Amino acid sequence: MPTATHRAIDAVWRIESARLIAGLTRIVRDVAVAEDLAQDALVAALEQWPESGIPERPGAWLMATAKRRGIDALRRRVVLERKRELIGHELEILQQLDQPDLAARVNDVQDDVLGLIFMTCHPVLSREARVALTLRLLGGLSTPEIARAFLISEGTVAQRIVRAKRTLGEARVPFEVPGRDELDERLSAVLEVIYLVFNEGYAATAGEHWIRPALCSDALRLARILAALVPREPEVHGLLALMELQASRLRARVGPHGEPLLLADQDRARWDHLLVQRGLAALRRAEELSGALGPYALQAAIAACHAQARSVKETDWPRIVALYDGLAALTGSPVVELNRAVAVTMAFGPQAGLELVDSLAEDSALRAYHLLPSVRGDVLGRLGRLAEAREEFERAADLCDNQRERELLLSRAVACGV
Amino acid sequence: MRFMVLVPGSPESEAGEMPSTEVLGAMTKYNEELVKSGVMLAGEGLHPTARGAKVRFNGSERTVIDGPFTEAKELVAGYWVWECASREEAIEWLKRAPFGGGVEIELREIFDADDFGEQLTPELREANERLREQAAEN
Numbered sequence: 208m209p210t211a212t213h214r215a216i217d218a219v220w221r222i223e224s225a226r227l228i229a230g231l232t233r234i235v236r237d238v239a240v241a242e243d244l245a246q247d248a249l250v251a252a253l254e255q256w257p258e259s260g261i262p263e264r265p266g267a268w269l270m271a272t273a274k275r276r277g278i279d280a281l282r283r284r285v286v287l288e289r290k291r292e293l294i295g296h297e298l299e300i301l302q303q304l305d306q307p308d309l310a311a312r313v314n315d316v317q318d319d320v321l322g323l324i325f326m327t328c329h330p331v332l333s334r335e336a337r338v339a340l341t342l343r344l345l346g347g348l349s350t351p352e353i354a355r356a357f358l359i360s361e362g363t364v365a366q367r368i369v370r371a372k373r374t375l376g377e378a379r380v381p382f383e384v385p386g387r388d389e390l391d392e393r394l395s396a397v398l399e400v401i402y403l404v405f406n407e408g409y410a411a412t413a414g415e416h417w418i419r420p421a422l423c424s425d426a427l428r429l430a431r432i433l434a435a436l437v438p439r440e441p442e443v444h445g446l447l448a449l450m451e452l453q454a455s456r457l458r459a460r461v462g463p464h465g466e467p468l469l470l471a472d473q474d475r476a477r478w479d480h481l482l483v484q485r486g487l488a489a490l491r492r493a494e495e496l497s498g499a500l501g502p503y504a505l506q507a508a509i510a511a512c513h514a515q516a517r518s519v520k521e522t523d524w525p526r527i528v529a530l531y532d533g534l535a536a537l538t539g540s541p542v543v544e545l546n547r548a549v550a551v552t553m554a555f556g557p558q559a560g561l562e563l564v565d566s567l568a569e570d571s572a573l574r575a576y577h578l579l580p581s582v583r584g585d586v587l588g589r590l591g592r593l594a595e596a597r598e599e600f601e602r603a604a605d606l607c608d609n610q611r612e613r614e615l616l617l618s619r620a621v622a623c624g625v
Numbered sequence: 626m627r628f629m630v631l632v633p634g635s636p637e638s639e640a641g642e643m644p645s646t647e648v649l650g651a652m653t654k655y656n657e658e659l660v661k662s663g664v665m666l667a668g669e670g671l672h673p674t675a676r677g678a679k680v681r682f683n684g685s686e687r688t689v690i691d692g693p694f695t696e697a698k699e700l701v702a703g704y705w706v707w708e709c710a711s712r713e714e715a716i717e718w719l720k721r722a723p724f725g726g727g728v729e730i731e732l733r734e735i736f737d738a739d740d741f742g743e744q745l746t747p748e749l750r751e752a753n754e755r756l757r758e759q760a761a762e763n
Contacts, residue, residue: 211713214711214713215713215716215717217711217713218710218711218713218714218716218717219717221710221711221714222662222714222717222718265717317661424708424710427663427708428663428664428708429663430663431660431663432661432662432663435657435660435661435663436661458737481666481667481706485666485667
């Protein structure tokens with residue numbers, strides 16, 4: 208049972224760790240060393256704060272402690288390796304560590320955090336590595352927390368993080384906010400990582416739980432931070448809008464026994480109206496900042512149609528079809544086409560929808576995708592072709608890895624009644 | 626977890642006096658930090674109670690009492706809504722707020738719809754929904 212002080216230290220760590228690691232990375236130019244120093248400072252806090260109480264400025268305390276550890280480590284190296292002097296860049300780092308914290312000015316700290324985001328989401332890393340490192344260094348999650356979130360072993364997460372830090376070091380990835388010429392590309396890598404985290408919480412790909420709200424919260428927090436740090440980028444607001452709107456439905460998406468509830472069956476009174484308002488506001492910002500909406504903002508605009516509708520029937524389906532047209536043109540994604548087929552079914556009837564679904568049947572990218580037979584089953588059911596619908600739902604269940612979702616698909620198969 | 630932070634009124638806020646540039650500057654900086662840490666979901670200041678009213682309920686009787694109200698320190702002059710991982714995190718954030726002079730700021734956890742449990746029957750949920758629909762139309 209953690210004491211009150213330990214819980215308070217956890218809270219301070221959650222608030223301060225990203226800024227701390229970011230500030231240290233700027234100075235020591237190595238994210239692995241920076242994280243070690245930050246961890247040393249945390250250990251010192253865990254030792255000292257229960258006695259001394261939490262200092263008035265805990266962030267400054269942690270930074271000062273981490274820097275002192277850094278200086279000690281460098282000096283120790285001089286003593287141990289008497290034969291050699293510290294080389295140029297080590298001396299420079301030592302000097303910087305020894306200086307008063309000039310960078311504590313708000314703007315610099317924010318640039319640091321932004322630099323760290325771009326580093327942990329750097330394209331030189333695999334997607335899995337980016338996700339793990341971002342949650343660890345910016346989300347303040349521990350290795351066991353990340354392991355639990357993604358249903359993988361702690362060892363795997365730890366190894367991923369160690370390798371990722373080594374890769375960043377070996378590739379000499381600079382600690383900086385990318386310039387205009389590569390900003391779009393790098394930013395989209397960041398957005399992808401945030402949305403991956405969110406989606407794993409919103410519709411878990413595996414495991415016994417259908418949603419994991421804590422992961423959605425972590426992703427939302429990262430997106431809110433990013434939107435505040437780069438306020439002029441429309442797609443950042445687009446992604447934030449999309450996630451706020453999707454999260455507004457989170458608690459309505461699960462039934463009393465943990466089973467998933469489809470949009471049509473959700474109690475719309477249980478949607479989170481504060482998040483709906485925040486989502487709509489973020490979408491307006493994205494629209495103000497850009498002439499043509501990007502893929503995230505378009506998806507947010509679709510989510511906004513649902514958020515503003517009182518029921519499935521009263522939803523503006525033709526507008527949703529039009530938005531999907533735009534999205535399909537931008538992404539060329541067969542998954543988007545499949546979603547478009549659903550909207551077409553609702554707007555123009557199941558026959559039109561079925562033609563679209565069938566045109567996707569040969570797409571290799573969708574071959575193992577459980578939602579293709581699931582959508583086909585739904586459309587066939589609407590056409591009264593129940594025996595075929597049942598087969599499709601059963602096929603979808605076979606392809607689905609999430610237990611809760613599989614149960615839903617099987618119950619839909621049974622409901623076909625043939 | 627979602628929290629509401631209630632900022633009490635003062636004789637100055639009741640008189641409709643704007644805070645000094647210095648105080649406003651410190652508060653702006655604090656708000657900026659809350660936003661840039663992804664914590665602040667909403668926050669507003671309230672006009673003096675002179676522009677407000679109270680309605681007293683007694684059986685079927687309704688009595689309207691116009692502001693201003695006395696006891697400035699028991700009045701709410703503003704609020705924030707925060708999203709935090711824990712009560713401790715919310716307290717840590719509140720400790721950093723630029724207040725002084727013995728003022729006490731109240732932190733409250735906001736109910737989740739699920740906290741109502743059985744009390745919020747499907748019928749009540751439905752009634753709530755109808756009300757929200759009407760509110761959206763108005």
